[in-house]
Every structure is written in C-alpha cells, then in structure tokens.
Amino acid sequence: MFHHPIKGLTLSALLALAACSSEPPTTSPDAAAQDAPTSDTPAASMDVPAAPDDAGPSTCATLCSALVPCAGEIVGSRAQCEGTCAALAPPAACFSCVQRLCDASCSAACLECIRGGCFGEPQPDSGAPDDAGPPVDSGAPVDAGPGGCRSNDDCADSDDGRFCNTTTGACARCVTRSDCGTGRYCDAVMNRCEYGCGADADCEGTSFFGTPTPRCDTATNRCESCVTDAHCAAGQVCTGNRCVAGCSASRPCPSGAACCAGACVDTTASAAHCGACGMACPAPAGATASCRAGACGLGACMPGRADCDRGAANGCEVDTATSVTDCGACGTACPSRPNAAPACAAGSCGFTCGAGFADCDRGAANGCEVDVRSSAAHCGGCGRACLPGQSCAAGACTGTPTCAAPLTGCGTTCVDVRIDRANCGTCGNGCPPSLICVAGACLPTCATGTVRCGALCVDTRTDAANCGACGNACVAPAGGSASCAAGSCVGACPAGHALEGGACVDVAASLSGLRWELPCRAPRSTVACATTVPAQPTTTLSGSSARQYDLVLRFRGVVERKAYSGGAADGPWYVGGSPASNPYNIYSLTTSSPAQTYYVNAGPQGEVCVAIDFVRTVRVNGGSRVQLNASTGTDANQLTNRDAAGQAIVVPGIAPAPSAYDGQFVQMDVVSVTPVP
Numbered sequence: 131m132f133h134h135p136i137k138g139l140t141l142s143a144l145l146a147l148a149a150c151s152s153e154p155p156t157t158s159p160d161a162a163a164q165d166a167p168t169s170d171t172p173a174a175s176m177d178v179p180a181a182p183d184d185a186g187p188s189t190c191a192t193l194c195s196a197l198v199p200c201a202g203e204i205v206g207s208r209a210q211c212e213g214t215c216a217a218l219a220p221p222a223a224c225f226s227c228v229q230r231l232c233d234a235s236c237s238a239a240c241l242e243c244i245r246g247g248c249f250g251e252p253q254p255d256s257g258a259p260d261d262a263g264p265p266v267d268s269g270a271p272v273d274a275g276p277g278g279c280r281s282n283d284d285c286a287d288s289d290d291g292r293f294c295n296t297t298t299g300a301c302a303r304c305v306t307r308s309d310c311g312t313g314r315y316c317d318a319v320m321n322r323c324e325y326g327c328g329a330d331a332d333c334e335g336t337s338f339f340g341t342p343t344p345r346c347d348t349a350t351n352r353c354e355s356c357v358t359d360a361h362c363a364a365g366q367v368c369t370g371n372r373c374v375a376g377c378s379a380s381r382p383c384p385s386g387a388a389c390c391a392g393a394c395v396d397t398t399a400s401a402a403h404c405g406a407c408g409m410a411c412p413a414p415a416g417a418t419a420s421c422r423a424g425a426c427g428l429g430a431c432m433p434g435r436a437d438c439d440r441g442a443a444n445g446c447e448v449d450t451a452t453s454v455t456d457c458g459a460c461g462t463a464c465p466s467r468p469n470a471a472p473a474c475a476a477g478s479c480g481f482t483c484g485a486g487f488a489d490c491d492r493g494a495a496n497g498c499e500v501d502v503r504s505s506a507a508h509c510g511g512c513g514r515a516c517l518p519g520q521s522c523a524a525g526a527c528t529g530t531p532t533c534a535a536p537l538t539g540c541g542t543t544c545v546d547v548r549i550d551r552a553n554c555g556t557c558g559n560g561c562p563p564s565l566i567c568v569a570g571a572c573l574p575t576c577a578t579g580t581v582r583c584g585a586l587c588v589d590t591r592t593d594a595a596n597c598g599a600c601g602n603a604c605v606a607p608a609g610g611s612a613s614c615a616a617g618s619c620v621g622a623c624p625a626g627h628a629l630e631g632g633a634c635v636d637v638a639a640s641l642s643g644l645r646w647e648l649p650c651r652a653p654r655s656t657v658a659c660a661t662t663v664p665a666q667p668t669t670t671l672s673g674s675s676a677r678q679y680d681l682v683l684r685f686r687g688v689v690e691r692k693a694y695s696g697g698a699a700d701g702p703w704y705v706g707g708s709p710a711s712n713p714y715n716i717y718s719l720t721t722s723s724p725a726q727t728y729y730v731n732a733g734p735q736g737e738v739c740v741a742i743d744f745v746r747t748v749r750v751n752g753g754s755r756v757q758l759n760a761s762t763g764t765d766a767n768q769l770t771n772r773d774a775a776g777q778a779i780v781v782p783g784i785a786p787a788p789s790a791y792d793g794q795f796v797q798m799d800v801v802s803v804t805p806v807p
Contacts, residue, residue, distance in 0.1 A: 414445025467497030673752025
C-alpha cells in the first residue's frame with residue numbers, strides 16, 4: 131500500500147481528502163481565466179471526462195473516472211485530480227494526481243493545477259483546433275514593474291507562480307499554507323506546494339497503525355499523535371511524537387500524585403518514594419519493602435521466610451525451611467526422638483541420629499533404635515551383620531567366623547580358598563597380579579579363545595576332551611574316531627564304512643581302489659595303439675538290501691572322450707542313456723540295485739586323451755553289485771596317452787605318478803558312505 135508523506139495517510143485516505151466533486155476547484159472567474167493553459171496543441175486521448183461545461187476553457191478539469199497508471203502509481207476511481215497533462219506522447223502517459231510527478235513521456239507538457247490555476251510550460255502552437263472557437267480574452271496582464279509584484283494580480287501570467295510574495299516582490303507558486311489547500315503545505319524555500327500537513331486541520335481523521343495522529347508537526351510536515359506536552363492527557367508527556375506516562379515542571383501530575391524523577395508517583399504507597407520523592411523504604415530482613423500512608427513498613431515475606439514474632443523491626447526473622455521450632459510454618463515445632471536430635475529440612479520435620487546410633491527400621495516413632503557400636507546385626511552401620519561366631523566391638527566385627535563349607539574362615543571373613551586370589555589354597559596366600567586362583571593354585575590367565583578346565587587352558591570349540599564345556603569328552607564310535615567341531619562331538623568312520631547304531635559298519639570298503647587299465651601294445655603309433663581289455667572289476671556292497679546308502683565316489687584317470695545321448699549330462703559324468711554313435715571306448719559304472727549306468731568319459735570325441743578327476747554321489751541299496759566297466763568294441767584299439775600338446779598325461783596322487791601311465795585307466799575311490807534316513 132502506498133503511504134502519503136503525511137504519516138500513516140494511505141492512498142485511499144488521501145483520495146478521501148480529495149473526494150470527487152462535480153464542481154471544479156474553487157477559484158475566481160478571473161483567476162480561472164488567467165490560469166488556463168494557452169497551448170493550441172490538442173491533448174492526447176485519455177479515458178477521462180472533460181472539464182465541466184461551466185468551468186470554461188481555461189479552468190482545470192475535475193477528474194472523476196478511473197485514472198490509468200502513471201509513474202508506477204494507480205489512482206483509484208472517483209478521485210479529484212488536481213493536475214493534468216496536455217498533448218501527451220505517447221497517449222498512454224498521464225499525470226499522477228497523488229505525487230504530482232510527470233511521467234517521462236510527458237516531456238514538458240505537464241501543467242500543474244493548484245487550487246484552480248494551471249501552470250507549466252506552454253506547448254508549441256499546433257494550430258487552432260477545429261472546434262476551439264475564438265480565443266477568450268483574459269485581459270491585459272498587469273506589469274509587475276521593476277519593483278516586483280505588489281499583489282497576486284501582478285503574477286497572473288508569471289511562469290514562476292500566480293501568488294505574490296510581497297516581502298521579496300517575487301511571484302511564487304505559493305506564499306502561505308492557504309495557497310496550497312488541504313493536505314498540502316507551502317515549502318518556504320522552494321515557494322511551492324508540497325504534500326504533507328501544514329496545520330492540525332490537515333491531520334483530522336488520520337492514524338498510524340490504528341493510533342490517531344491528529345497533530346501536525348510543522349517541522350517535518352507529518353501527522354503525529356502529539357507535538358507538545360499540551361497535546362497529551364494529564365500524567366503524560368510528548369516524547370518522540372508519542373504520549374507516554376510522565377511529568378515535568380510544566381506538566382504536573384494529576385491531583386494526588388507527585389512528579390518524582392519524571393514519573394507520577396503516589397508517595398503514600400510507593401516504596402521508592404514513600405512520603406516524598408527520593409525517600410526509599412529499606413527492605414527488612416527476609417521481606418520486601420512496603421509503604422503505607424506515606425510511612426515505611428514490613429512488606430511480604432520472601433519464600434521460606436515468616437514473621438513469627440509479629441515484629442516489623444526484625445522483618446521475617448524465621449527460616450521455616452530449617453527452623454525446628456517453626457518448621458514449615460510459625461509454631462510448628464519438630465518433636466524429639468530417642469537417641470536423636472530434632473531436625474527441619476525443606477520445611478518438614480525429621481531427626482538426626484546421635485553418635486553411635488542409627489535408625490535401621492526406618493521408623494520415626496522409636497528414633498535411632500540401634501547402637502551400631504555393639505550390634506552384631508548392624509555392626510558399624512545398618513545391615514552390616516557379623517558372621518557366625520563373631521561379635522561387634524566399637525562398630526567392627528571381631529573373632530574368627532564359623533564358615534559353612536566350602537568356605538573357610540580367614541581373619542574376620544569367610545572365603546573360598548579355591549578361587550580367592552588373596553587366600554589361594556590357604557588363608558593369606560595371595561596370588562601375584564599376573565596369576566589367578568584356580569582350584570586353590572595360582573595359575574596364569576588363559577589366552578583369548580580358551581577357558582580354564584582344571585589346571586589347563588583349552589579351546590572348548592575343538593578340544594575332544596572338553597567339547598563345548600569342561601569335562602564333556604567326545605566318545606568315538608566302534609571302529610571309528612571322534613573329534614570336536616564348533617563345540618559339538620563328531621564321529622568319523624574309515625573309508626567305505628557307515629556310522630550305524632554308534633558303530634562303523636563296512637558297507638563299501640571293497641569299492642575303494644576299484645580300477646581298470648587298458649595298456650598300450652603293438653601295433654602302435656603316436657596317436658593310437660592296440661590294447662587288451664581286462665576283466666571288469668566288480669564288488670558287492672554290504673548291508674541290508676532294505677537300506678539305501680549315499681556313496682560319495684571319486685573318479686581319476688586318463689581317458690578318451692565319447693558322446694552319449696538319452697541321459698543327463700554333468701561334465702564327464704553322464705547318467706543313463708547310451709553311446710551316441712559307435713560302440714568303441716565305452717567307460718562306465720553300473721549298479722544292480724537300483725539298476726543304473728553312469729558313464730565317466732562323457733564329452734566331445736577327439737584325437738587326444740584327457741585327465742579326469744571328479745566326485746559324484748551315487749545312491750544304492752545294501753547288497754547291490756557295483757561294476758567298473760571299460761569296452762573298446764571289436765577293434766581292441768585306443769588312443770595313446772597324449773594331450774593336445776602331444777605330452778603324456780600324469781594324474782597326481784595316483785599310481786604310477788609321478789610317471790605317466792602308458793595307456794588309459796580309471797580308478798574309483800570311496801570318499802564317504804552315509805545311510806539314507
């Protein structure tokens with residue numbers, strides 16, 4: 131919201147001051163004729179009403195329609211405009227009625243209307259308008275003469291203004307406030323009307339944020355709440371143009387009050403000015419100062435204080451938070467208790483035990499009922515009982531106690547000499563700082579991750595004699611061994627054996643080391659050789675045919691690869707199916723129960739051999755026949771032991787390593803046997 135220079139006077143209030151009127155500004159006919167602009171240049175088009183017909187061609191127009199923006203301001207509708215512009219370019223420009231500023235586009239065409247007279251630079255003559263008619267004769271101007279103006283008539287045609295300053299003899303736009311009208315004052319330096327107050331009348335009805343501002347400060351030309359002390363009510367002075375509580379020699383206080391240090395004071399009741407200005411009442415002990423009928427007295431007691439003797443001289447003399455005679459309030463005396471002295475704390479009664487006595491039952495009625503100097507149940511303090519066989523003297527237990535097993539009496543205490551570092555094994559045998567007492571002996575502390583089991587530090591996660599806890603020894607199954615893993619006992623059986631009923635049973639030991647060999651013989655070349663097919667190695671599983679076992683088998687050897695189909699491929703391991711082409715070099719494992727064939731040399735056929743070393747699990751029934759097979763077909767030929775680089779293949783960890791076998795072979799070993807639940 132735009133604020134008028136008159137403090138707090140908003141745009142809407144300003145417009146209200148210049149309320150729209152159908153009459154032109156008050157002026158005499160002669161002055162109106164003298165004030166009218168003489169330019170023949172037609173005014174630019176504006177959406178404003180023309181001057182009233184009875185105003186005459188040289189009378190300023192009263193604008194009552196909405197005005198267009200000018201210099202960033204918007205003047206509300208139905209405002210009395212005290213200025214206008216002639217021959218504006220571009221047409222959209224206008225004169226601000228509020229700020230009396232001409233838009234930059236107005237050039238020198240601004241004419242200022244001051245209480246009925248229009249002044250400004252005349253416009254170039256652009257020819258008489260078609261409907262202008264004959265010019266109106268305004269009469270011959272009065273020559274001010276060499277001595278300057280003598281009256282306003284001498285300034286009728288002066289560009290400096292139409293009012294005569296008879297003191298200086300110069301024409302001006304204003305000389306007195308009355309030349310400017312309501313809401314404006316005459317700038318004595320510039321001799322022109324400015325917006326602001328010139329007298330209290332200009333401030334009627336104005337306010338600043340809800341506070342009335344009826345007085346005109348002619349030094350700043352702003353409407354204020356007050357300018358002098360006389361503008362304020364009794365008991366107030368004008369400070370910073372605001373009425374505030376106070377007084378002065380010229381502004382006395384209302385009847386019944388005295389002016390003390392610039393403030394109106396009731397000296398009959400003011401503790402700072404009791405009876406007269408500057409006569410401050412002293413604050414009594416534990417109380418506030420008070421003034422009654424112009425005389426000092428006792429005020430209110432401070433918290434926790436009381437005037438129990440009803441004497442003003444010593445003030446509020448009692449501390450009710452600690453006084454045993456006036457505890458919490460006057461007259462409340464704390465009672466005496468056996469073996470104790472009365473006490474008051476925080477305004478509540480209590481008692482303090484005498485030397486050598488204590489209140490062990492927490493009952494106020496019997497006071498401090500225990501003599502802690504001789505009581506075996508409370509020796510030296512409540513709850514400090516002596517051991518059996520001891521007595522209490524001067525507040526200390528004496529004599530060797532009678533201790534219950536496994537404790538031993540050492541001095542005046544019962545200790546466990548098996549673990550007590552100060553009495554390890556026997557009373558008074560203290561262990562050095564680096565040792566602890568274990569089973570009555572001073573021993574080193576155990577390393578991180580181990581615990582002491584007896585005299586030993588063990589890792590119960592792996593110690594078979596103390597697996598999971600001290601003394602928990604693992605028991606090996608019959609025919610097997612036992613170990614501790616992660617704090618749990620684990621039984622183990624030899625290869626080919628299964629753990630059944632707490633014993634290791636030979637199920638497939640005969641399978642371990644099952645092997646066939648196809649040695650090279652003449653005729654031979656670097657690629658192939660003749661061979662002799664041996665008898666197929668066969669064995670039978672032990673165990674009941676009603677039980678199944680998971681056999682974990684390891685296969686190693688040198689073979690030539692062969693393609694199979696109709697089964698399930700798993701690397702060199704192929705379950706079921708049959709050879710994809712010719713009947714040569716078929717290597718397999720067969721079981722009778724269940725009946726199944728497993729090929730051990732699956733892969734793309736080539737002209738070289740490869741090494742195999744893999745583990746697979748086979749589920750078979752007890753009593754099943756297991757056979758490791760090798761078939762070369764009808765030609766009894768095979769590839770020689772050569773890899774893609776032409777080098778002989780050595781299978782580590784199996785004979786004839788570190789030498790290469792001259793031919794092909796497959797060996798099967800049992801990794802583990804597990805009964806199927």
